[in-house]
Amino acid sequence: MEVLSLFFDGLLTAIQPYHLLLITFGGVLGTIVGMLPGLGPATGVAVLLPITFSMSPTAALITMAGVYYGAMFGGSRSSILINTPGDGAALAATFDGYPMAMNGKAESALAISAIASFIGGLISVVFLIALATPVAKFALKFGPAEYFLLMVAALSMTASMSKGNMVKGFIATLFGLMISTVGIDAQSGIPRFTFGILELQTGIDFLVVIIGLYALGEVFKAFKAINEGKKIPQKKFGRIWISKEEWQKTWLPILRSTPLGFVVGALPGAGGTMASLMAYNNEKQFSNNPDDFGKGEIVGLAAPEAANNAASVGAFIPMLTLGIPGSGTTAVMMGALLMLGIQPGPLLFTQHPDVAWGLIASMVIGNFVLAIVNIPMAGLLVRVLSVDAKILYPIVLGLAFVGTYAISSSVVDFFILIIFGVLGYFMDKIKIPTAPMILAVIVGGTMEQSFRQATRISNGSLGIFVESPLALALIAITVISVVYPAIKASLAKRKAKTV
Amino acid sequence: MEKQKTNFDFLTGLITIVIGIVYGIMSYMLKRSPMGNPLSPSIFPLILACGMVLFGIILLLRSDLETTKRAFAQIKATTTAKDKLSHQMIFATVAAAIIYAFLFERVGYVIATFLFMSFMLTITNGKKWLMNLLTSLIFSIVVYYVFSYLLGVILPKTPFLNI
Incomplete structure (x- = not known):
């Protein structure tokens, strides 16, 4: 099998000592950022992206995979120990993880979260290996019209599934698309929305938008936590491992939650938050003692952790094969790829199979290394957390600025960074989700180009968007993604009224 | 109600x-x-x-x-006093960041960053001067060194000293 040999080539590259060192290094840094209250994998990757500049694409990807996994592990640490999730996906880990730590079972909690994440991630990579090439091959059949509709479908799914309110999800998406139109129009050479500012002619770099929303915006939100006093985590641990009974209880839920997480993660917009919450609720329904959930039930920690990691791998399918990131974190990872001059999409697997499979292989290794690093070193890493968020938040800010400068070598981008940081804070206040906006900023350019290519082929007629069966199917998906949640919500409302 | x-x-x-x-x-x-x-x-x-x-x-x-x-x-x-404090902190951060942007290319990375970090740490960490100044100094020098020499990213040099 060609796929397997490519994957093993990737594995061989990833386990070179230099690359192992990079994964560990990235993983430890990612864990530290991920452990900071309020900062999750997206922020971790965004802030630590500049350390990969000047690395070769392979080395950079391997480091980022380490950071990504590190931040996910770090997020569950702070969920379990101080009841503060790093991001939405780590939220479910607080339900039973924190009560476990309170009941004196922090060791089991830390161990099972690492074990469940590891198993969930590993099995999902097998799914990914099986699915990536067929999906990429299928996507090669897409013409510009289908590609445009695919992005419309992905964005509308993201918008309609975003937490809170669907209308606000669409507003965020459209705003993100607007941001992507700033700069000189590639086809006509006409500057658009630059307000006469020279630096805006090259457009607003989506990495700056990401760093602004995630690093600055999240730190702004976290200021509140600083003022409310610090929660002191447990620092002394016994042997971090689980008992035989605990394993017997959790292995089946872990295996059940993995495919669920993977599928949910592969859908654009759903991502780790929804996957982990679904896994949690599922296991609660399967359980003989559903009342134990929320009081330190180990299954209630194992299932969402497995699902979360599985979802994070599943999210790589649309990102790598279609060039459409399904979540904030994969959007940042896609930013990292674009930064290295690699365009994710169907062609990635035919033109740069080494990069695609190298990334997938480094996910496996990253998962492995992080599980090893996190179990014995949890005590040490947690001590880093207690260093003091008050010192670490300014450092995150400092890194955000130097990272921005490294991207563009221009201080004009500092102002863009500040604007988006403040915007991120206010968007949270008025409850507009940021993830759809980021996805839109990233795919906006390609989306417009496909739209214009399609209309040029058809001489301006919009008929091209309804010509092929594939296009019609994509339109149907878009319509369903909008109508279904609306109907569901109104049904729920009616039900609530009659009760 | x-x-x-x-x-x-x-x-x-x-x-x-x-x-x-x-x-x-x-x-x-x-x-x-x-x-x-x-x-x-x-x-x-x-x-x-x-x-x-x-x-x-x-x-x-x-x-x-x-x-x-x-x-x-x-x-x-x-709005509690703590919320007000967080708002003031955000405002101060934005103001500091704007000044940082103006100083960045004029006085060089190390000095601008040292000032920015000292200010930020004073906001978040309080008046623990020694700790704050030391952290800022180490951060600005280490980041400068790592980016210019290890990562090959050119950061603005300090005038006169040319480092």
């Missing part, structure tokens, strides 16, 4: 409509393309503008002014 709903949807809807209209006008006013369809650079933005206005109107229709008024009143009523 039933808890009354509060949200900023009315205001958000209004802002959305205004952004949509302004963006739409700007899109229409764009220079015409010299080749192909003269409107081609404007079509996609115009679609976005229409969408923005549409969703703004939907949001506006589904909310009401009273809810937003209540939300503002609620914020006023429930």
Whole structure:
């Protein structure tokens, strides 16, 4: 099998000592950022992206995979120990993880979260290996019209599934698309929305938008936590491992939650938050003692952790094969790829199979290394957390600025960074989700180009968007993604009224 | 007493409509393309503008002014001293960041960053001067060294000293 040999080539590259060192290094840094209250994998990757500049694409990807996994592990640490999730996906880990730590079972909690994440991630990579090439091959059949509709479908799914309110999800998406139109129009050479500012002619770099929303915006939100006093985590641990009974209880839920997480993660917009919450609720329904959930039930920690990691791998399918990131974190990872001059999409697997499979292989290794690093070193890493968020938040800010400068070598981008940081804070206040906006900023350019290519082929007629069966199917998906949640919500409302 | 709903949807809807209209006008006013369809650079933005206005109107229709008024009143009523402190911290950070941006290329990375970090640490960490100054110094020098020498990113040099 060609796929397997490519994957093993990737594995061989990833386990070179230099690359192992990079994964560990990235993983430890990612864990530290991920452990900071309020900062999750997206922020971790965004802030630590500049350390990969000047690395070769392979080395950079391997480091980022380490950071990504590190931040996910770090997020569950702070969920379990101080009841503060790093991001939405780590939220479910607080339900039973924190009560476990309170009941004196922090060791089991830390161990099972690492074990469940590891198993969930590993099995999902097998799914990914099986699915990536067929999906990429299928996507090669897409013409510009289908590609445009695919992005419309992905964005509308993201918008309609975003937490809170669907209308606000669409507003965020459209705003993100607007941001992507700033700069000189590639086809006509006409500057658009630059307000006469020279630096805006090259457009607003989506990495700056990401760093602004995630690093600055999240730190702004976290200021509140600083003022409310610090929660002191447990620092002394016994042997971090689980008992035989605990394993017997959790292995089946872990295996059940993995495919669920993977599928949910592969859908654009759903991502780790929804996957982990679904896994949690599922296991609660399967359980003989559903009342134990929320009081330190180990299954209630194992299932969402497995699902979360599985979802994070599943999210790589649309990102790598279609060039459409399904979540904030994969959007940042896609930013990292674009930064290295690699365009994710169907062609990635035919033109740069080494990069695609190298990334997938480094996910496996990253998962492995992080599980090893996190179990014995949890005590040490947690001590880093207690260093003091008050010192670490300014450092995150400092890194955000130097990272921005490294991207563009221009201080004009500092102002863009500040604007988006403040915007991120206010968007949270008025409850507009940021993830759809980021996805839109990233795919906006390609989306417009496909739209214009399609209309040029058809001489301006919009008929091209309804010509092929594939296009019609994509339109149907878009319509369903909008109508279904609306109907569901109104049904729920009616039900609530009659009760 | 039933808890009354509060949200900023009315205001958000209004802002959305205004952004949509302004963006739409700007899109229409764009220079015409010299080749192909003269409107081609404007079509996609115009679609976005229409969408923005549409969703703004939907949001506006589904909310009401009273809810937003209540939300503002609620914020006023429930803001604690700690919330005020966080707002001041955000404001101070933004101000410091703007000054940082102005100093960055003028006094060089190390000095600008040292000042910015010292200020930020004073905001978050309080008046633990030794700790703050030491952290800022180490951060600015280490980052400068790592970026310029290990990562090959050119950061603004310190004038006169040329480091």
